[in-house]
Amino acid sequence: xxxxxxxxxxxxxxxxxxxxxxxxxxxxxxxxxxxxxxxxxxxxxxxxxxxxxxxxxxxxxxxxxxxxxxxxxxxxxxxxxxxxxxxxxxxxxxxxxxxxxxxxxxxxxxxxxxxxxxxxxxxxxxxxxxxxxxxxxxxxxxxxxxxxxxxxxxxxxxxxxxxxxxxxxxxxxxxxxxxxxxxxxxxxxxxxxxxxxxxxxxxxxxxxxxxxxxxxxxxxxxxxxxxxxxxxxxxxxxxxxxxxxxxxxxxxxxxxxxxxxxxxxxxxxxxxxxxxxxxxxxxxxxxxxxxxxxxxxxxxxxxxxxxxxxxxxxxxxxxxxxxxxxxxxxxxxxxxxxxxxxxxxxxxxxxxxxxxxxxxxxxxxxxxxxxxxxxxxxxxxxxxxxxxxxxxxxxxxxxxxxxxxxxxxx
Amino acid sequence: xxxxxxxxxxxxxxxxxxxxxxxxxxxxxxxxxxxxxxxxxxxxxxxxxxxxxxxxxxxxxxxxxxxxxxxxxxxxxxxxxxxxxxxxxxxxxxxxxxxxxxx
Numbered sequence: 001x002x003x004x005x006x007x008x009x010x011x012x013x014x015x016x017x018x019x020x021x022x023x024x025x026x027x028x029x030x031x032x033x034x035x036x037x038x039x040x041x042x043x044x045x046x047x048x049x050x051x052x053x054x055x056x057x058x059x060x061x062x063x064x065x066x067x068x069x070x071x072x073x074x075x076x077x078x079x080x081x082x083x084x085x086x087x088x089x090x091x092x093x094x095x096x097x098x099x100x101x102x103x104x105x106x107x108x109x110x111x112x113x114x115x116x117x118x119x120x121x122x123x124x125x126x127x128x129x130x131x132x133x134x135x136x137x138x139x140x141x142x143x144x145x146x147x148x149x150x151x152x153x154x155x156x157x158x159x160x161x162x163x164x165x166x167x168x169x170x171x172x173x174x175x176x177x178x179x180x181x182x183x184x185x186x187x188x189x190x191x192x193x194x195x196x197x198x199x200x201x202x203x204x205x206x207x208x209x210x211x212x213x214x215x216x217x218x219x220x221x222x223x224x225x226x227x228x229x230x231x232x233x234x235x236x237x238x239x240x241x242x243x244x245x246x247x248x249x250x251x252x253x254x255x256x257x258x259x260x261x262x263x264x265x266x267x268x269x270x271x272x273x274x275x276x277x278x279x280x281x282x283x284x285x286x287x288x289x290x291x292x293x294x295x296x297x298x299x300x301x302x303x304x305x306x307x308x309x310x311x312x313x314x315x316x317x318x319x320x321x322x323x324x325x326x327x328x329x330x331x332x333x334x335x336x337x338x339x340x341x342x343x344x345x346x347x348x349x350x351x352x353x354x355x356x357x358x359x360x361x362x363x364x365x366x367x368x369x370x371x372x373x374x375x376x377x378x379x380x381x382x383x384x385x386x387x388x389x390x391x392x393x394x395x396x397x398x399x400x401x402x403x404x405x406x407x408x409x410x
Numbered sequence: 411x412x413x414x415x416x417x418x419x420x421x422x423x424x425x426x427x428x429x430x431x432x433x434x435x436x437x438x439x440x441x442x443x444x445x446x447x448x449x450x451x452x453x454x455x456x457x458x459x460x461x462x463x464x465x466x467x468x469x470x471x472x473x474x475x476x477x478x479x480x481x482x483x484x485x486x487x488x489x490x491x492x493x494x495x496x497x498x499x500x501x502x503x504x505x506x507x508x509x510x511x512x513x
Contacts, residue, residue: 156475220495222474224486236489266476293471 002029004314005088005098007078008255009035011043011390012289012303013104014066018392019311021068024318032072032096034088038063041132042385043160044300044378047167047336049135050142051175056132066390078105081261083282100284100314103263103270105255107160107290107298113251114155116226125231126246129168130160141245142175147184148244153233154191155223158267159252160290160298163345165189166196166206167336168247173213174339188216190233190241195219199352201409202345205368209337252298254291269293274349275326277310284317286310296329296349304389305330308399330401332358334378342374343367348401356406359397367406416442421505428501428508432463435505443503447492451503455491457482459504466506472497473509 004020006013017033024031045059067073077091081101088096109130111117117126127141128134150172152165169187176182189196189210196206196217210217224236232242254268263270263279271280272292279285288310289303296302305327312325329349336342344365345353355368365377388395411430414421417438422430429435437451440459444451461480465472474497477488492499501508 156473222489236486237493265471266473266479 002099003097004029004031004100004102005096006031006033006102006104007035007081007088007257008104008106008289008291009033009063009067009073010040010104010106010289011300012106012291012307013102014040014063014390015304015307015392016102016104016288016310017071018066018068018390019307020314021070022392023311023315026070029318030072031070032074033067034074034076034078034090034096035063036075036077038075040066040390042382043130044385045382046129046132046135047164047171049132050127050129050138050168051171051339052139052143053171053339056136059132061386066386068391078255078257079260080257081263081285083261083263083279083285086284098284100286100317102310102314103258103279103285103287103291104289104303105257105291107252107254107269109250110253111248111250113253114223114226114248116228117248117250119226119228121226121228121231121246125244126226126248128248128250129164130249138247142172145185145245147181149186149188149242150245150247151188151190151233151241151243152247152249153221153223153241154189154193154249155251156192158269158298159249161333162197162297162299163333163335165191165249166210169215170209170213170335170337171339173215178339182214186216187214188218188241190218190221190223192222193219199347201355202353202368205343205355206335209370213338252290258291265293274329276313276323277306277327278313286314294327294329297331297333299331299333300385300389301332302330304395305332305399307392328400330399332397334374334381336375336378337370338375340375341370341372342378343370344374344377346401346406351401351403351406354406354408358405359402361405426508429505432466432505432507435463440503440505443505447499447503449492449499449503452491454482455503458488458491458500462500462504463506466501466504471509472501472506 040063042059045054048054079089081088123137127138152169176185195203197203221235223233232240234240258264258268270287272287274294277286279287290298309325309327313323316323332346347353357363358365358367412423414423421434441451488496
């Protein structure tokens with residue numbers, strides 16, 4: 001019997017377990033998946049919790065429900081990978097051997113990296129919304145908020161779901177309008193980027209929306225520390241911005257286990273071949289999802305598209321054939337722009353988000369257009385996530401980015 | 411492709427002024443690029459440039475954070491030496507590509 005071992009039962013690991021179990025022979029290959037938590041969170045839903053649109057119970061299901069029969073699940077912390085020996089050591093010193101390893105251990109927020117962030121204001125006036133705890137605690141604080149300065153601060157790149165800070169601030173704008181106190185709330189995005197987003201065409205569209213909604217932006221701000229007493233964040237050049245409520249997107253790091261295994265970069269992301277998805281230096285280790293250091297977004301859509309490529313390449317490798325599938329960095333993100341509308345971006349390593357339609361020439365979704373249908377696309381996606389994506393079914397979209405319905409503006 | 415003249419050397423650059431061939435770099439050229447950026451190079455600057463070049467040539471990704479591993483300066487001093495956008499400026503002066511910030 002040969003072994004495929006998957007570390008991490010989040011979006012990437014779970015969809016891979018489902019895909020592979022359908023494709024590899026049960027007589028020759030066993031598949032094992034390891035995760036330390038029993039709950040699967042629908043992370044795109046975290047965004048809606050602070051505004052009372054979703055509750056905690058709307059985004060949690062049991063991980064086991066999504067692991068197919070014929071895959072062994074082990075709930076344990078991973079101590080480390082011994083990549084040269086094809087072995088993984090679990091917390092209780094148990095040892096798992098593998099022929100192929102898939103690392104899908106994702107990314108976590110690391111607020112401890114910024115001095116003062118975990119100070120006395122943490123979860124009083126400073127919150128994240130990338131954890132269920134943060135999102136739920138922030139909902140209470142926002143309900144009680146009756147005016148003042150709210151800043152959304154991106155600590156550093158890369159971070160998961162790069163459009164989420166913008167969506168958060170757009171939803172905050174809608175939320176306070178609805179409460180009738182928008183005039184007494186100052187909303188500011190404080191970012192290390194030179195603008196609202198990295199790529200020029202999307203930045204233009206998104207900054208236009210921000211301006212229209214009266215949302216301020218402080219660009220080129222690299223946070224060095226939080227002054228809890230003075231309620232302000234200070235950057236490396238001494239610039240500071242005051243807040244009454246700080247919503248932080250802390251430094252993102254890969255799993256600590258990657259560091260213990262000596263396999264990570266400065267932020268514990270695994271150096272990965274951007275086309276084959278193999279861990280650099282190890283032919284029988286693949287990396288899927290946020291754990292990889294790929295130069296594309298850290299997002300569920302990337303794990304999904306890359307999953308098709310990984311499946312093809314792993315099946316080739318199993319047969320001893322050359323790997324021919326190449327990942328193009330395809331990412332696709334809905335961006336909520338209010339509590340009624342949304343926009344959509346679709347891009348890859350080489351092509352920035354362009355206006356157009358998705359996934360077909362007739363749409364129904366508009367790329368870089370602000371429409372009601374896009375908002376409902378985002379809400380409907382939750383159903384697709386639980387019922388199709390995690391279970392490894394094909395979605396009605398291509399894994400490589402298509403230029404079919406895009407147009408570069410003059 | 412554009413070319414620029416620095417300290418009597420012809421350098422191939424891209425449209426943002428970054429070297430397209432890092433082997434065309436030397437310390438004199440670096441001093442001239444730095445001058446354009448409003449920076450007078452010191453030994454400390456040069457040590458950082460060499461650190462960035464060696465990290466680049468070994469294929470490691472460059473980030474502001476990685477400066478902490480240089481053993482030369484910490485992030486705060488890095489900002490003081492290359493004010494404004496330290497990594498963008500330093501990589502330009504070091505003759506290596508601008509680090510891509512992907513999102």
